[in-house]
Amino acid sequence: MLTSRYKEAFISAREKTWDVLVLGGGNAGLCAAISARRAGASVLVVESAPKDFRGGNSRHTRNLRCMHDAPQDVLTGAYPEEEFWQDLLKVTGGRTDERLARMVIRSSASCRDWMRAHGVRFQPSLGGTLHLSRTNAFFLGGGKALLNAYYRAAEGLGVEVLYEREAVGLEFEQDRFVAVTVKHLDRQDTLRARALVVASGGFESNLEWLREAWGPTADNFLIRGTPYNKGRMLRALIDAGAQSIGDPTQGHCVAIDARSPKFDGGIVTRVDAVSLGIVVNRDAKRFYDEGEEFWPKRYAIWGRLVAGQPGQIAHAIVDAKAMGRFIPPVYPPLQAMTIAELAAKSSLDPEQLESTIATFNAAVREGTFDHTVLDDCATEGLTPPKTHWARKIDTPPYFAYPLRPGITFTYLSVVVDERARVRMRGGDPAKNVFAAGEVMAGNILGQGYVGGFGMTIGTVFGRIAGHEAARVAR
Amino acid sequence: MSLDELIQEAQRQLRICNACRYCEGFCAVFPALERRLEFTEDDVHYLANLCHNCGSCYYACQYAPPHEFNLNFPRTLARVRAQTYRRYAWPAFLGRLYERNGAAVAAVMAACFLGVLLAMALAIEPWRLFGAHPDIAGSFYAVLRHGAMAGVFGLVFVFVVAAMAASASRFFVSTDFDSLKGGLADSLTLKYLGGGGEGCTYPQDEASGARRVFHHFTFYGFLLCFAATCVGTLYHYGFGWKAPYPFLSLPVILGTLGGVGLLLGPAGLAWLKRKADASLKDEAQRGMDDGFLLLLFLTSLTGLLLLAFRETHAMGVLLAVHLAMVLALFLTLPYGKFMHGLYRLAALARFHAERKLPPPRVGSE
Missing domain, CATH: 3.90.700.10 (Succinate dehydrogenase/fumarate reductase flavoprotein, catalytic domain)
Structure with a gap:
């Protein structure tokens, strides 16, 4: 019964041209989907994992780093913009984009109200993590609970979700995205949309690509997160002319x-x-x-x-x-x-x-x-x-x-601007292609890591990407 | 799965939870397990009985099946609880009644029914049982002598209280009034059927307050009925007023309110159970759960019917049936689902006692 319901949903998804297509159903993808839907767009999320494993690496997360000037609900003390920025500067050794980074830091102050409005709940920092009680807001139940809340909110708003569909190819007409090829078992299908949000993560579960970057030592790496982040859309964007940033051996490891x-x-x-x-x-x-x-x-x-x-x-x-x-x-x-x-x-x-x-x-x-x-x-x-x-x-x-x-995640990314638009090698932003989450985190994280910042980047850029995608689709 | 295997499986899962800790905000189980580096069999029973089987941690779990860690914490703890009830029962040999608890409860019900009928048949002329009785004080005792009724129920009550106290004290004893108070407050409010604030994920993965509400109907319904009995006893011995009492008397008001609770509560809980996510349940306990709910429901139903028809020919039979249900309910209290409440209370009291000790410092900052 479940299968036939999915099939029906898929047939209708295939026949229409969506306003916004979101590739990847993790934190960034769902923030984008919810924001686009709230802005009036019809939205389809394509998730490569089966429902039980949905959400990419967001399943394994537990908190997000937030700026705040005074104690707030689950956060103690203050964590002002400048301190946040200095922390980031230190770990990245300057391999960051100050404008984008500061934008994320500032937006992190207001994330939590939006998250709460979509069902996410918070708890004080966990036992053994007192050192994070000032800087990081923990999700009650962790990342999978956050994802469950977002999926419920998204579906409640009318966002459609397809599982077990891996995006394998992008189709452009001149510099405008028109369709994506998705694979399910042995079948390939084409889904069309007016705007695209790529939120499909890095390439850390693509063992061949890791080997390409690291050499044979990569065979001894363990992948801490999802096996579904193959980086196919990262590569497809680069192949389609997107500028890339970052070193493929850099990541959270x-x-x-x-x-x-x-x-x-x-x-x-x-x-x-x-x-x-x-x-x-x-x-x-x-x-x-x-x-x-x-x-x-x-x-x-x-x-x-x-x-x-x-x-x-x-x-x-x-x-x-x-x-x-x-x-x-x-x-x-x-x-x-x-x-x-x-x-x-x-x-x-x-x-x-x-x-x-x-x-x-x-x-x-x-x-x-x-x-x-x-x-x-x-x-x-x-x-x-x-x-x-x-x-x-x-x-x-x-x-x-x-x-x-x-390996938790990789930093090789496509270049984006402050509106989450993917920048092409010619220098202009793509007309209707946006990126959020790991696939663009390398703009801000060139190396090193500060805990909980991946979720901050995903949330901030997810919301921007969804909003902007809905705007260009109209 | 053997008992040893079950305990080992619980210990494996507890180690995963202790290394993860994401669920810390849901309930008392997680803060309690984080106080430990290793888990003894005693710890496993204690932690299992802190769990209210709300399911929140299962839906939030990154390691839940089909993940290879195959972590189904609520179900494993439910299976451990079934063993707790057997392990701590007093006298020990009656712990075996938990093996096929639904059947045991049904057998006790049948035996009580036959016993009460037989006792009446031997004691009085049959026409009295089927005669109509004007609703005047003492009419119940025309079909069953008060002395016999009070004697039997008094003995059963003393035994049941002793058995329950012995079982619970084998599980955990606290003389610390503060922690007992804390445990009692958490139990009486069902704090941990709150899922951390918005209700628990029961019967399905959406937060809902339904289980807490129906459980309150059941528990407070039971308490009101018990209070009605106590007031009745006081009336009888203290003031010489004989049952049945008028509709607007205190025992009847308490009993009626409690009876309504005991219809709505168990029916609601049984209904939720039908809808509940099968992956969280220990199917082996279905007989125990259903048997107890059914017995509570029938006790209440027969009591309310007796109230409604006490002035008719049906009174004698209804009284017999109602007394049989009450007797069966009490006899099975120490060997049925009811005991979960006592172990829960004891575990919560222990949780409050432990909370007074400084937490282990495992962080480096």
Whole structure:
């Protein structure tokens, strides 16, 4: 019955020319669809995933970063525009577009009322994430709950949604978009519209493309999010003459448990033990300062660090003193009473690991351990050093978590202007093509990441894209 | 699935939830589980009984099936609760009544019905049972002697209270008045059928207050009926006033209001159950749930019919049937669905007690 209902919906979708066609049913796509529909357009959302997995990487999100000048409902303190901007400037190392970034930051102040009006609910920052209570508003129930609310709101407004339809080709007449080819099983069909919003994410689940960008090391990457972000529309836009921005190897890439599934492991695969112990590579040697900064601030660099190690594997090692001081990861650690035994369980050379830990222990300068501040426990005369929270690894049992790079999303993007219009290589904006979300996030995030900013960009640009698309369709 | 496998499966799912924490704002289960790094069997029973099976976390879950983590938290906790009821029942051997609870409740109903009829038949001449009785004080006792009725119900009441107290205290004991008060307030308001504010996702994935309303009808209906019985007892022994009481007397007003609640509530809950999302339910508990709802409904229905027809020939039979239902209801209270309320209350009290302790610091800032 369900199948035949979908079929009917599809036949009617195929026969009409829509005002606005939205490719991708994640946060940005739904913000666009709702905004376009509210502006009076007929709207069709084409989602490549089945309904259970709809919403791309938004399913795995949990908050959005918001500017605010005073405490507001779930947000503590103040997070003014300038501080937000400086945070972004720091992580991106200047690889950002200040005009677009500041526009997003300013709009983030008013996002939440709009979100609430469409069913999204918020909660105070979660246990273990107090450091985000000032800057990030958490969705009650997380990203999937947010998506459920948006789908309900969109369908209530009369937005049509097609699932399991992957957009594979774009059709232009001169510089004007006219139709998109969608694939379902072995069938291809054409859907026509007066304006297009591309909100179909990056290419992080396209293993061939990752390999093209990273080389064979990409085979050892895990994809934390949806398996449906193949980047086909990103490539189709570039092929159709859109300007691109960003480096295909840049993205949000963290170190996650090596035992996680290839796709879709989401938040629970994180391992927060790094700053409490040491991290060694395949050769049982340390390679980076584990205590450089508070873990949440360094969370997003460890994926690249592990990607740079032989075999793209690393092992976080802690002793009994660390247990209970970090959010327990989903997979239980490997555990042993001696370092040699732990090495054997982790497929590491026992002698080398013993030697690495002995050298580390000998370099530890005793201080006053305090995990809540940048404390004075550091190593002396060790390369690389551990600059905070350095404590001897000497209390059994010992624990190890294997780590691999986990790609969250990629930054290679199409260039957009402040009206979300895709800019063509000639320099002019496309007449009726707009982009929102990951597919354009690289305009603002050239490298690095600040938590919750992807959802902010998606929400702000989704709303703009929907509104603008509805305007040109009339 | 064996009991061990069930507990292990619950522990696996709890570890996923503890690493994720997105659902923290929905109810007490998540803040409670976040206080733990590992989950003992005792923890699993405690957390399972904090869960009201509202479904909000399931619909919000990024790991719900068909995801390979196959996380169906509400259903797993429901299955654990079924084991809680067996595990903590007193006396222990009667815990087996939970194995096929619907059948057990039906058998007790039938036995009570036969027993009451038999008792009446042996005690009085048959014509009295089918005779018409003017509605005057003491007419009930013309078909069943007050002493016998009070004696049987008194004994049953004492046993039931003892069995329930023993079961609940095996589950959790608190002498901390504050946490008990907190648990009681959460129970009496059904705070956690609120889904974090807008109602729970029951019977389907849209927020709704229906379950909370019908549960309130049921619970407060039950309380009003119980209050009616207490006032009646007081009238009898304190003032020597004999039942039946006039329509506008306190016991009849309380009983009628409660009776209406006990018709609407259980009927509504049973109706919602029919519409509820099958993926969240533990189908094995259907007999227990339906049996209890049916018994509450019939107790109320026969009571109201007795009230309506107490001046007719039907009074004797209606009284027999009503008393049989009340007897069956009480006898099965410690071995049926009713116990969920006590375990829920105990779990909520424990939640409030734990909340006074400092939370574990797992963040680094």
